[in-house]
Amino acid sequence: MLAPSRRAVLRTGLAATSLVAMPAILRAQGASVKLGIIQPVTGALANDGDLGKLGAELAVQDINAAGGLKALGGAKLEIVFADSRSNPETAAQETERLNGEGVAAIVGGFGSGLCATASQAASRYDLPYLIDVGVADQLTKRGLKNTFRFSPSFGMVTKSALERLVALNDAAGKPARTVVIVHEDGLFGSGLAKLLQAELPKLGFEILETVSHPSPARDMANVVLRIRSLQPDLVIPSNYYGEFVLLARTMLQQRVRPKGIYAILGGGASSLRFVKEFPQAAEGVMDCNHWPDPKNPLTAELRKRTEAAGRAFAYNVPMNYSAVRLMAEAIEKAGAPDRLKIIEALSTQSFSSGVMPYGQSKFDTGQNTSALPLNTQVQGGDVKVIAPEAFAETKANFPLKA
Structure with a gap:
């Protein structure tokens, strides 16, 4: 094997030196x-x-x-x-x-x-x-x-959601006084329910019951039967997509129609899939959740x-x-x-x-x-921002007709 020439060695060395000297960018x-x-x-x-x-x-x-x-x-x-x-x-x-x-x-x-x-x-x-x-x-x-x-965080979301719920209820003449909380039993839902249990009574709302469910859940019939028996003015759900949709559909099937479904981080409430697939169950549902600037x-x-x-x-x-x-x-x-x-x-x-x-x-x-979370409501087959005012596309429809 022939040894490399002196000229070849110099060329290689200069190339290496140039690469090292080249800016990192x-x-x-x-x-x-x-x-x-x-x-x-x-x-x-x-x-x-x-x-x-x-x-x-x-x-x-x-x-x-x-x-x-x-x-x-x-x-x-x-x-x-x-x-x-x-x-x-x-x-x-x-x-x-x-x-x-x-x-x-x-x-x-x-x-x-x-x-x-x-x-x-x-x-x-x-x-x-x-x-x-x-x-x-x-x-x-x-x-x-x-x-x-x-x-x-859910602390930040809950604070905004409750402030806006009070404003919504006051503007409508305080039709909502009683609440049932429905939540998934994991880290997210349980923590949120605990916050709601502490804060809602301070704002003049009576919590009739807090109902937890697993994720995934296959049946919401018993949960909805309990809601029917309690007849709350508001149902506040906090759960993932599948359970939220199942809850809303079961309420529609059993003709349980409170004055408002006011979700806080409701998994399906701000989803166009829910709105398109189950328009009757979705219509009128409100949510305080993540949402882009419309x-x-x-x-x-x-x-x-x-x-x-x-x-x-x-x-x-x-x-x-x-x-x-x-x-x-x-x-x-x-x-x-x-x-x-x-x-x-x-x-x-x-x-x-x-x-x-x-x-x-x-x-x-x-x-x-x-x-910052935004408040939305399903109106006319679409998700519309209703609060805060700086981002709102329309007014809230509340209370809902029975």
Whole structure:
């Protein structure tokens, strides 16, 4: 074998020296940044997970089409997807896999129980985790420096929901005095029910009963029979999509029609799938929940793109679309797909909120302090924002006729 010539050695050395001297930003050109997306696309929460995944995919498409991560030389975002299968243990296992895949950060989770185990697993690797929807207050109170929540907590949602319920009831002449709470028995529903039990009596409402149910639930007949016997003015449900729809349909079938169904984080109340498939059960249902700004033109565009993909629009799409864009902005502000630098950026800087009605998002001990739920009502076969006034499209229809 012939030894390389002196000229060849010099050429190789100069090329290597040039590569080392090249600015890091140029060396990064053409590279991709791996972003973990975790959603429950199978199991009991599959409908929500599928929509969350779609929202993330649409965001990555738009970011890459607009030139990628410009602060990183136009690096493209690459999704590494994980299915938690609606199971907390699997959520933790899939987070371990995402870490092994070398993702720079994770967005998603959906359910509070899923987010709890996934973010805990991510914390072992200083892996930035941005919760999309999981609302349990304790998710950002565990001292995990890697964990951030884009959406409002259920404490924040409940505060807004009760203030608006009082205003709604007062404006209508206080027709509602008695309440039955119906909630799923997991981390999300049980925590919310506890808050409602503490706060509603202070506001002049009598809680006739609090009814819990498992998720998934196959039958709501006994729950609705109990509501019928108590004859409350209001039913306040807090549950996931399948159970909410089952409850509303069973109430319609059994002709149980209170003065209002006022959901707080009701899984189906703000879903166009529910409205289209069961219009009679959906009509008049109110909800205080995650919802995009209806006055932002991009909201209507996202709805069109969701329907073009064969899905019915719900908040999961704009929520995850906006959360992924926020994480991309954080990676750019960090200047590199460096996990600790991303955590530092999320902890200290403010960010665009996409199509969500949050203004500038800023995190305090992991919670987005500007996150704001909206009140919606199903009217005329569509979901309309009724409060707060700055985002309202129409007035509330309350009380409902028997």
